[in-house]
Amino acid sequence: MIKNMEMFIGTPNGNFNIDFDDCYIRNHMMCGRVYEHHIINDMLKPHVENAKYIVDVGANIGCHCLADPGCSAVATVWAF
Helix, strand or coil: CCCEEEEEECCCCEEEEEEEECCCHHHHHHHCCCCCHHHHHHHHHHHCCCCCCCEEECCCCCCCHHHHHHHCCEEEEEEC
């Protein structure tokens, strides 16, 4: 059994090194889909499109924080 292996995946939101054992995110992104696209575009974008600062608290692999600058061309993004 392989443990703690990372896997490189390219998506429309950017390139990610993900935990191979995280099968939900891995399988979603391997199909070329943006993880939680509906949350980013439908829920977050209207609130951050004119933001100067965006804080992504609870960031995992960066799916949201990589998409957030696309919602606001001038935003500074902090991910924790």
